[in-house]
Every structure is written in C-alpha cells, then in structure tokens.
Amino acid sequence: MRANEQGLSSLEFRKLQEVPVEAVDASGCAVNYQGLDNLLALKELQSLSLRRCPHVDDWCLGRLYHLADSLQELSLAGCPRISERGLACLHHLQNLRRLDISDLPAVSNPGLTQILVEEMLPHCEVLGADWAQGLKVGPEEQSPDAAGSPIPA
Known part of the structure; x- marks a missing residue:
C-alpha cells in the first residue's frame, strides 16, 4: 500500500485497518x-522479518x-548493528x-551466542551460526599429523 500523489493513503487502506496482520516482511x-x-x-x-x-x-x-x-517467527539475519546485548533482550x-x-557482523562469537540464545529460548529453533564457530580448540582436541604431533587448528 502506498500513499497517493498528495501523500494521503487511499480510502481502501483505511478499510483494511481492522484486518489483523499476521506477517510482515520488512527485509532491507x-x-x-x-x-x-x-x-x-x-x-x-x-x-x-527484519533481514538486512x-x-x-x-x-x-x-x-x-x-x-x-x-510473535512466533523472527528473522534478524544480516542486520549489521545487532550484537549480543540486543539478542539478550529477546528473552x-x-x-x-x-x-x-x-x-550478524557485530556478534563477536556467533557459536557461543547461538548456544546462549537457545538456552534463553528453549522452545525456539535458532538458526544461524554453527555452534562451534568461533570456539577455540584446546590442544587435546587438535588432530595429530602423520608423525603423531598435534596440528594447530
């Protein structure tokens, strides 16, 4: 729905104000x-959807x-100004x-953040980072090379 030349919305839009809106895609x-x-x-x-x-x-x-x-579904994918602090508000x-x-480029550790969000919202399917993304691998978890010495990940 768009405004007419004078910046006013049409009468048809006003008729729809009482219709319940169940989904909005505001991507980009x-x-x-x-x-x-x-x-x-x-x-x-x-x-x-607030993607990008x-x-x-x-x-x-x-x-x-x-x-x-x-609200049952929310997409924040690709929003450059969302960090871990904002995601904590979703509880x-x-x-x-x-x-x-x-x-989400402002999220410093996507894997750990996804784990925390999943714990905060236990009945929610959280899409995004691989859970191990950004986690450091300890020396005991590194793969050995052919000579048997650990290879840094």
Whole structure:
C-alpha cells in the first residue's frame, strides 16, 4: 500500500485497518527505533522479518517485548548493528518458535551466542551460526599429523 500523489493513503487502506496482520516482511527496509511503532501496534503479528535492515539495532530489539504474546517467527539475519546485548533482550519472546540470527557482523562469537540464545529460548529453533564457530580448540582436541604431533587448528 502506498500513499497517493498528495501523500494521503487511499480510502481502501483505511478499510483494511481492522484486518489483523499476521506477517510482515520488512527485509532491507530502513526501519529504525521510531519506525518500529508502526509494527508494535500489530498485536496479532506472528512472523516478522527484519533481514538486512541497516538501522535495526540493539535498542530496537529491546522494544519487541510488545509482541511477546503473538510473535512466533523472527528473522534478524544480516542486520549489521545487532550484537549480543540486543539478542539478550529477546528473552521476553517466550512464544518464539523460530529465530534467524545468521550473519550478524557485530556478534563477536556467533557459536557461543547461538548456544546462549537457545538456552534463553528453549522452545525456539535458532538458526544461524554453527555452534562451534568461533570456539577455540584446546590442544587435546587438535588432530595429530602423520608423525603423531598435534596440528594447530
């Protein structure tokens, strides 16, 4: 739905204001902290994709608790400003069944972060990093070479 030439929305859009919205794909949009107000009003929202949204950050994730009763799927993949701190705010979303946290450049240890998010949201399928990604391998876990000495990983 788009505004007309005068910047006003059509009458047809106003008729749809009472229709419950269950899914929003805002992938790649310039959604920011203030712009989330439009989404947080959707009390029946079950699926939200914020993939590759350049302005979605940790502060934005802190506001998603408003959707705790309805939100079941959330994609944050590729959001450059989301870190471990923002992901910790998702503990309010106990109805989440699917969460995509892949390709988050501000997350310093994706594997460990995924483990922590899985523990925080036990009924949620967390997609993203391989659980071992970013974990250091100890000397006892290194593979030996042909001569039997350990090879650094």
